[in-house]
Amino acid sequence: MARTSQSLPAGRGRRWLSRLPIRQKLTLVILLAVLLTLHIGGLFVIYWDIAALRRAAQESALVLAQSMSQSFAKILMLDSTDAAVDTVTALQAFTEVRQAVLFDRQGKAVFQYQRPDSLELAPPASPQGEQIAFEQGDIRLFTRVQFQGLALGTLYLCLSTESLDQWVERQLQGFALLTPVLLLIAAGLAFLMQGIFSRPLLHLAALMDEMSEVGNLDLRASTDERNEFGQLYAGFNRLLDEIQTSQRALQEQKFALDQSAIVSATDVTGRIIYVNQRFCDVSHYSSDELIGAKHNIVKSDEHPPELFREMWRTIAAGRVWHGVLKNRNKLGGYYWVDTTIVPFLNDRGKPYQYLSVHFDMSAEKEAEQALLQARENLEARVIERTRELEASRDQLIHAEKMAALGSLVAGVAHEINTPVGISVTAASYLQEALRGLQQRYAEQQMTRRELESFLEMTEESCRILVSNLQRAAQQVRSFRQVASDQSQEARREFELCSYLQEVLLSLRPRLKKSGHAATLDCAAEITLDSYPGALSQVITNLITNSLEHAFTEGEHGHLQISAEQSGERLLIDYRDDGRGISEADLTRLYEPFFTTARGQGNTGLGMHIVHNLVTGPLGGHRVPEQSGQGGTLLPGDSARGPGRLKRIM
Incomplete structure (x- = not known):
């Protein structure tokens, strides 16, 4: 709980800062920048001066120690009271010396001095090597006392830095007195810079507000400045040009789409929120009747419910659905559409709107139905014509066979004609010879020689008759068998x-x-x-x-x-x-x-x-x-x- 209470002021501070106008933010930033710059610069100067003064004080301490090294050497070598008195007198001339202690080579303090008006200071317990440092606002110095290169002892000096502290105090007081003047100067600069920086931005913001409220894309920002504000104005004008170009292209595309497509948009519940004129023309519903309704208003009973369930599963999952639907218009007529439904997704990948693009394909469907009907009619005619052709082919094949048989009969007649003709000739000759022999026998004039000649001629004629008749019979049997095989x-x-x-x-x-x-x-x-x-x-x-x-x-x-x-x-x-x-x-x-x-x-x-x-x-x-x-x-x-x-x- 304590951690939450500590974070609340910071959160409120950030919200308060975010609500400030840009000109006040700019003023605040300039003030802070000037104050930080001046204070850091002043503190750096003071620090630099303090460092220089400290270095000067250290150098003065070293010079003092060197200048009085002979006096301290006399004390160590002579052990003279006069030398000690002279040294004290000399140290009193230096008001910044608060304490001086002289140690011999065995580390024993042989001389001590402390300024009377200063607080009692405890001397160091023993001498240390040569060193100088600021401790508790004083300069503390250890240095060797030598004579002609011979180390006699160690000198400890404590010098006051009161003058340095007073100088620092005066510097800080002067800087404190200068701070209000610096604040006034920073405020003046801030207000001056506020006008320089915020005026062009306010002018640009006013143009943007006017463009947003009125929708006037012909507005342009003009300035004579050649700095970053001029580039900002030029970029704003280019942005307006691009918006105009894109809007013109979108309007042209929308016009082209409206001429050929049926477009509608629905929310996630399926209620229509936009329709184009083409939708109204095809469905015969007005836009007022369609807006707020669902697409069930044009639904026909052509498709099964599974089709629409699958469609909703697809688009609800963020995928595009494509299909062909048969719809019903307000007059009771039907029309076919080639449909594509595109889901629009939010940052979480969930649909927040659906855009439906439909192309009327009623003419194609009618042509398809006509083509199917024509195909069915053609198939029926082809089947009927095929039957006729098959019947004609069977008749032609039968005629071909009959023609072959006719050719066979012609061959039979030609082949049998020769042996039959020879047989007829032989029989006719035998018949004529027999008649002549009968006549000679009736007249009783037949001789033995004529009888023998007739018998020889009869035997030859019978041989010719038998041979040719057998040949004809064989041909008849062959022809009859072939003809019978071809016909049966x-x-x-x-x-x-x-x-x-x-x-x-x-x-x-x-x-x-x-x-x-x-x-x-x-x-x-x-x-x-x-x-x-x-x-x-x-x-x-x-x-x-x-x-x-x-x-x-x-x-x-x-x-x-x-x-x-x-x-x-x-x-x-x-x-x-x-x-x-x-x-x-x-x-x-x-x-x-x-x-x-x-x-x-x-x-x-x-x-x-x-x-x-x-x-x-x-x-x-x-x-x-x-x-x-x-x-x-x-x-x-x-x-x-x-x-x-x-x-x-």
Whole structure:
């Protein structure tokens, strides 16, 4: 409690000092500075003079001791009463000498003197070495007494400093009398300096008060001074210029923000304390209706409560929240806003105000909804169109198969036409010969030679008939099997080599007409349990694709099919030595309806059918090429130069 009571006056003193105007503080400071300066200077001068006087007194004592050293030497050497009397008479001439004691070499006092009008002084007990000092207001001196370099004893002198004390007293009295004069001079200087320093500051303070009350930023401080006050005025004017510039920039930014953004400010409880005109225009509420209300006034039922709880947790923690909200205006309509809420924090890091910036994105949301609707409609149309295209593709694939069958039938007709024609010719010739023989027999003119010739001709004709009819029958069986496989798509067990030969036999008319040669390299013992129709369609489409695209007019190319068994799988290798296909077209080779010769009536489904058949019913997949660049589901003409198609089925 005592410590508290002692600190209170100091606290009150500081508060009292802080309430003083600056001019009074300046006066007080100048007074204190002048007083301290003058007193310290005066005391320093007095101290300096006292030190000088003390040094002079010490020097006088030494001079006195030296001047009377011969008298004291006589006392020690002669032990004469006359010498002692003379010495006493001489000491009485020096009023400042209060006491004198002479010691011999054994330290025995042989002579003593004390001024009669001074107080009784006790002599020193024994002599000491040479020294001089101020003690109890006197100068006390010990010095040796010598004669011709021989030490005879020690002299003790006690000299009074009364004159020095009187001089110091007079100096202090004069200084005390000078202090009121110095105070008056300091007060005058203080009031003079107060006007010099406080007037510009008061003028500047008046300008600041006017600017604060009126808000007039056009005010400027003017002065002719070129000192620090002139710099202060110039700095004040620059500050006003910067404030004007910043205020103008803020107004321009606020104007730009108000044209595009919905701005509002709330306190920590969420009550609106500021809205811009854009907020009123969009919400159809007046500023009076919005100020003091909460944002619930424009809240819709679009968002769950968890969204707003998370928003309040975020901004209450001092973090910025961003989100998209759907609001409701006064007329019942809805509008979407892209919202950013920024918390303003105090010195303790706690929010004291929230600023909300909203951008109206109703048009974007409407466009988004329209886009979603259009996308849904487009997806529905795409699905419907895809079904139509799939149906069209199935029809085109069926037509492609029928075209292949038609080509097969044409080949059958062409291939069977030769043996059947030969058989018809042989049968007609045999029929004519038989009629001639019958006529010769009826006329009974037939000879043995004619009968034997007829029999030989009959045997040759029958051989020709049997040979060509067997050839035709074999071709019919092959064509029928291939056609049946392509039309029925049934799974069965078959010999690969013989079946591929039948497929090539069905394509021989086209190969013969094109001038290209086809070879087959296949082991006879390979038997498959698969779909021969799909395999026939693949080989037919590959060879057809090569004949149509791989070679130029008049060129004689070579097509090669090889088959090799690899465990439970079969590796079929098809190649031609045609001109190849470009890299750009290579990536699209198996797309449906893609063709490089659409103007020639091609549908672009041949290689697509090959891809679907190989990866579908035949169960094939791609294998790497021997070059390490990866296998391709391509015929030989699709690579640059002689290409390869590898498939495992």
